[in-house]
Amino acid sequence: MKVCMIGTGYVGLVSGTCFAEIGHDVVCVDNDEEKIKILKEGSIPIYEPGLGTLVKKNVGARRLSFTTSIREGVEKSLFLFIAVGTPPKEDGEPDLSSIEKVAEEIGSAMNGYKIIVEKSTVPVQTGKWVKTVIERFSKKTRDFDVASNPEFLREGSAIDDFLHPDRIVLGVESRQAKEKLLELYAPIDAPKIVTDIESAELIKHASNSFLSTKISFINAISIICERAGADVLKVAEGMGLDKRIGRDFLNAGVGFGGFCFPKDIKAFISIAAKLGYDFRLLREVDAINHEQMLLTVKKLEAMLWNLKDKKIGILGLAFKPNTDDMRFAPSIIIIRELQKQGATIKAYDPVAIDRAKKIMSDIEYCTDPYSMAQDVDAIILVTEWDEFRGLDLKRIKKLMRQPVFLDGRNVFDTKQMKDLEFIYAGIGR
Numbered sequence: 001m002k003v004c005m006i007g008t009g010y011v012g013l014v015s016g017t018c019f020a021e022i023g024h025d026v027v028c029v030d031n032d033e034e035k036i037k038i039l040k041e042g043s044i045p046i047y048e049p050g051l052g053t054l055v056k057k058n059v060g061a062r063r064l065s066f067t068t069s070i071r072e073g074v075e076k077s078l079f080l081f082i083a084v085g086t087p088p089k090e091d092g093e094p095d096l097s098s099i100e101k102v103a104e105e106i107g108s109a110m111n112g113y114k115i116i117v118e119k120s121t122v123p124v125q126t127g128k129w130v131k132t133v134i135e136r137f138s139k140k141t142r143d144f145d146v147a148s149n150p151e152f153l154r155e156g157s158a159i160d161d162f163l164h165p166d167r168i169v170l171g172v173e174s175r176q177a178k179e180k181l182l183e184l185y186a187p188i189d190a191p192k193i194v195t196d197i198e199s200a201e202l203i204k205h206a207s208n209s210f211l212s213t214k215i216s217f218i219n220a221i222s223i224i225c226e227r228a229g230a231d232v233l234k235v236a237e238g239m240g241l242d243k244r245i246g247r248d249f250l251n252a253g254v255g256f257g258g259f260c261f262p263k264d265i266k267a268f269i270s271i272a273a274k275l276g277y278d279f280r281l282l283r284e285v286d287a288i289n290h291e292q293m294l295l296t297v298k299k300l301e302a303m304l305w306n307l308k309d310k311k312i313g314i315l316g317l318a319f320k321p322n323t324d325d326m327r328f329a330p331s332i333i334i335i336r337e338l339q340k341q342g343a344t345i346k347a348y349d350p351v352a353i354d355r356a357k358k359i360m361s362d363i364e365y366c367t368d369p370y371s372m373a374q375d376v377d378a379i380i381l382v383t384e385w386d387e388f389r390g391l392d393l394k395r396i397k398k399l400m401r402q403p404v405f406l407d408g409r410n411v412f413d414t415k416q417m418k419d420l421e422f423i424y425a426g427i428g429r
């Protein structure tokens, strides 16, 4: 089947490549000329494990191509997926101007029946607007359907998440769109839930909000654990064994970040407000998350006495392991707060340094964890990259000015760190 993926970012490039992998003809479109140039030259513009190989394989098989022209993609394809960004505005509302622009261009390029599918995370009722805009701008034909197919992939394991998802959600308003979408996804063995468009749009926001709530919940519990002398890892284990709760997303840490959770809960709060509901629960989830990052800095201050003129090493910058994505990364808020208190920063991340440099030019970037540890007064582990688990901690300790280690993701064992004579703290332990 012929697929056009409009927006070739983390979601669009992975989804387009995976559609090609399951046998469809895919053209990925982006208005970022540099990105398309990189892809045409055979490289990929983001870090995502396994993606480079899969792109190469499907380009070689002539099932995957790239262009900057929406018209070209629209004319060739039956499915037009919209996977452009929906970043938050100042007030937390999502900025849907890219979606509108794409809908205009689709409308004016349509040359026959098309199924326009929202893949981006959008507020409920966006489908209605997409339909209206396409109708207003369509010149030759008004024969089309709009559908919603929210994406649940996670950066770092995106290919596996796309090809082996827990579920595929299809929001449709016609039998034809339903049948075609089921045919498109037929090679993927997963439960397929077919709903109306509004319910599909809401499933995405409700899911992300629920997962964010779980994280803020365990972070709140971690504070109580510290004050009560309990261990949040044990508490999470005990809770997680209850099948109604589950262990996933019960990892206490410095707070969540990334391009989805922080913006999606803010968007959901504003969507609810527009519908006349004050989503107080989510406002608290958001506030607890922000406080958790500031509490991390307060905790380090308690370990060091004063932060002014201290040199702090940051281990891990990306918002989570296995990605170079720095959007809304907790490291940014923690570093800014440390700098506000007068500290200077050294940092190491296995893949996110180039992106971090564009956001923070006033820190010292290091090429490995050991040069980062040299002469620092303390280390905060912010991102739990696997490679950090194998660090030579004795060597790290020798290099540091003071052996203060704040483990923001509970990667290390408390006893082991104390035996190594670190002044060590985790989160909620």
Ligand code: NAD
Residues within 6 Å of the ligand: 006, 007, 008, 009, 010, 011, 012, 029, 030, 031, 032, 035, 083, 084, 085, 086, 098, 101, 102, 119, 120, 121, 122, 151, 152, 153, 154, 155, 259, 260
């Ligand atoms: P991204 O910024 O990586 O990609 C968006 C792409 O769209 C960019 O390459 C941009 O150049 C392109 N674009 C913007 N306007 C365009 C236009 N008018 N024409 C053509 N291309 C245009 O963003 P992303 O992380 O892929 O997220 C996309 C959407 O998917 C968002 O709504 C996000 O919330 C949602 N989502 C993201 C993830 C994730 O893990 N990143 C997971 C699920 C859902």
